[in-house]
Amino acid sequence: MGRSEAAGPAGIVVSMIEINGLTRRFGATGISDVSFTCRPGSVTGFLGPNGAGKTTTMRLLCGLDRPDAGTATIDGHPYARLPQPGRRVGVMLDPGAMHRGRTGRETLALVAAVLGVDRTRVSRMLELTGLDAAASAKRVGQYSLGMRQRLALGIALLGDPGVLVLDEPANGLDPQGVRWIRRLLREHADRGGTVLLSSHLLREVEAVADHLVIINAGRIVADGSPEQLRTSRSTLVRAVDAAALADALRAAGRQARMSADGALETDAEPEQVGHIAARAGAVLTELRPQGDDLEKLFFALTAPDYEEAA
Amino acid sequence: MTTLYAPTPAPMTVPPPLARLVWIELRKAVDTRSGRWLLVLIGLIAVASAVLTGDTGSARNHNLPHVLGDTSQLVAILLPVLGILLVTSEWSQHTALTTFTLVPRRLRIIAAKATGGALLAAAIAVVCVAVSTTVLVAADHGQPGPWQDAGLAIAYSFVFQILNLLLGVAFGVLFRSSPVAVVAYFVIPTASSILTGTVHTLTPAGRWLDPSTVWNHLAGGTMTATTWAQVAATAAVWIALPGLAGGWHILHRPVNA
Numbered sequence: 001m002g003r004s005e006a007a008g009p010a011g012i013v014v015s016m017i018e019i020n021g022l023t024r025r026f027g028a029t030g031i032s033d034v035s036f037t038c039r040p041g042s043v044t045g046f047l048g049p050n051g052a053g054k055t056t057t058m059r060l061l062c063g064l065d066r067p068d069a070g071t072a073t074i075d076g077h078p079y080a081r082l083p084q085p086g087r088r089v090g091v092m093l094d095p096g097a098m099h100r101g102r103t104g105r106e107t108l109a110l111v112a113a114v115l116g117v118d119r120t121r122v123s124r125m126l127e128l129t130g131l132d133a134a135a136s137a138k139r140v141g142q143y144s145l146g147m148r149q150r151l152a153l154g155i156a157l158l159g160d161p162g163v164l165v166l167d168e169p170a171n172g173l174d175p176q177g178v179r180w181i182r183r184l185l186r187e188h189a190d191r192g193g194t195v196l197l198s199s200h201l202l203r204e205v206e207a208v209a210d211h212l213v214i215i216n217a218g219r220i221v222a223d224g225s226p227e228q229l230r231t232s233r234s235t236l237v238r239a240v241d242a243a244a245l246a247d248a249l250r251a252a253g254r255q256a257r258m259s260a261d262g263a264l265e266t267d268a269e270p271e272q273v274g275h276i277a278a279r280a281g282a283v284l285t286e287l288r289p290q291g292d293d294l295e296k297l298f299f300a301l302t303a304p305d306y307e308e309a310a
Numbered sequence: 311m312t313t314l315y316a317p318t319p320a321p322m323t324v325p326p327p328l329a330r331l332v333w334i335e336l337r338k339a340v341d342t343r344s345g346r347w348l349l350v351l352i353g354l355i356a357v358a359s360a361v362l363t364g365d366t367g368s369a370r371n372h373n374l375p376h377v378l379g380d381t382s383q384l385v386a387i388l389l390p391v392l393g394i395l396l397v398t399s400e401w402s403q404h405t406a407l408t409t410f411t412l413v414p415r416r417l418r419i420i421a422a423k424a425t426g427g428a429l430l431a432a433a434i435a436v437v438c439v440a441v442s443t444t445v446l447v448a449a450d451h452g453q454p455g456p457w458q459d460a461g462l463a464i465a466y467s468f469v470f471q472i473l474n475l476l477l478g479v480a481f482g483v484l485f486r487s488s489p490v491a492v493v494a495y496f497v498i499p500t501a502s503s504i505l506t507g508t509v510h511t512l513t514p515a516g517r518w519l520d521p522s523t524v525w526n527h528l529a530g531g532t533m534t535a536t537t538w539a540q541v542a543a544t545a546a547v548w549i550a551l552p553g554l555a556g557g558w559h560i561l562h563r564p565v566n567a
Contacts, residue, residue, distance in 0.1 A: 059564070059565075062411055062414075063411075063414045064407065064410065064411065064564060064565040065564035065565070066564070079414065080414035080415070081414075082323075082414070083323050083324055083325040084323055084324065084325055084326065085411070085412065085414060086411075086412045087323070088323075091411050093407060093411070094404070094407055096404050097404045097405055097406075097407040097408045098403075098404070098405060098408065099338075099342060099399070099403040099405050100403060101342035101343055101344060101345075101403070102341055102342055106341050110334060110337065110338065110341075111408075111412060113330065113333070113334050113337070114326050114330075114331070114334060114412045114413060115326075115412070116326060116330070155408065
């Protein structure tokens with residue numbers, strides 16, 4: 001699959017992505033007050049279910065849409081103000097955004113012309129993304145989704161950017177391809193690069209991300225390292241009258257979320273839950289701390305709220 | 311896999327020069343099969359038309375202004391389509407997202423497409439002049455004066471082709487959809503010709519605003535101050551207006567491909 005050649009001889013530029021209070025409404029949906037930072041040397045996994053607002057956030061970051069409020073900057077500059085953005089930020093938003101009648105090599109050659117990079121870079125990107133001579137001479141219309149994904153990554157990497165912004169990059173890749181892209185992103189960050197990659201699958205990013213940002217229904221619901229998120233414990237509690245206990249918890253200023261099987265999840269410590277339950281006269285049937293499982297946390301954070309579901 | 315890294319100065323941070331973007335747009339016009347075929351078809355029409363008017367028909371017509379005028383008019387039917395596709399392929403082929411991500415100054419892309427389109431139109435005008443001249447020389451009718459007023463006719467043919475292509479670019483910018491823009495190009499100016507031709511109260515307006523009536527003065531090779539003013543008026547209505555309206559949309563609305 002070729003060795004890692006994402007960095008040119010001069011090395012990459014260390015850059016930071018800062019997203020601050022970003023808001024964009026589309027009727028009832030959209031994103032509200034989205035804020036997070038992606039630092040050099042880190043891979044940020046941007047997680048959330050489909051439709052949570054990941055693509056909207058990334059499109060706003062790349063100047064393809066304008067926010068109603070808030071800012072998104074690369075080293076303090078809006079993306080659209082960068083004179084030659086492809087040399088600073090490698091973007092992959094939609095692998096379908098290529099002309100089906102052009103060959104893979106020609107597609108890269110056109111981007112190389114815009115970026116003003118050496119033509120040999122086109123061949124290096126084809127080699128790096130595992131598109132051989134036969135594949136690169138084929139028209140994109142004949143490509144599989146996986147091949148298009150590889151070519152789109154080649155476009156993102158062509159300008160040797162310090163920042164990578166990738167929307168669902170593992171879509172359509174086979175298991176080897178997924179491992180290859182993980183290694184590529186990890187090496188990019190280890191060389192000082194900044195990576196923002198989105199996914200709706202925790203497992204896809206867990207293996208490579210050292211920073212997780214979870215978005216649900218247009219709002220950021222968690223932001224931290226996997227270790228921090230694992231220790232941000234919650235408490236699971238069951239009661240004979242779970243709805244009454246949920247009300248008591250909320251009345252005490254705590255969050256309470258009811259899952260489908262009737263269990264309540266709350267941010268209160270088990271002892272606090274006991275006190276609140278005793279005052280409310282609730283009969284508990286189970287009470288235990290939880291939160292050491294990222295996947296559970298992810299599902300809890302992105303599940304539809306009890307009250308919204310009711 | 312640990313690599314020491316040191317922050318390095320930013321790489322080249324100048325925007326791509328407009329000339330390079332124009333060159334890229336020209337390359338995009340010829341690097342697909344459909345693009346190449348459209349240009350080949352335009353070339354074949356030019357040759358066929360030049361042969362038909364320059365080597366057959368009435369001897370009165372065997373002069374360069376006439377042969378070139380006929381050839382230009384026939385070729386000009388397809389030039390707006392070429393102009394439309396230069397723009398709309400970005401949307402029909404979903405490449406607008408990539409294009410505007412790489413060049414966020416969207417006006418530069420539109421300017422590059424219009425400039426590239428004008429250069430293509432000029433190249434096509436050169437082809438029309440070349441085939442018309444070749445046919446007249448090869449036929450050698452022995453007529454006197456086949457080259458009379460040739461210089462002016464050639465100059466007008468360039469303006470004529472460039473206007474036709476830019477009309478297509480403006481329609482493409484306005485509609486951003488190949489089928490809609492092509493249908494609009496064939497329907498709207500035709501409807502306007504029929505309307506101004508049949509409704510007598512509208513005929514004076516047609517003399518100023520109908521592109522097929524007005525621009526044919528250019529292909530006919532006779533221009534006056536009035537006809538130049540009419541050409542400018544039609545260009546404003548059929549090129550500047552849709553171009554500005556569509557351009558505003560492209561600059562201010564989200565990129566959707």
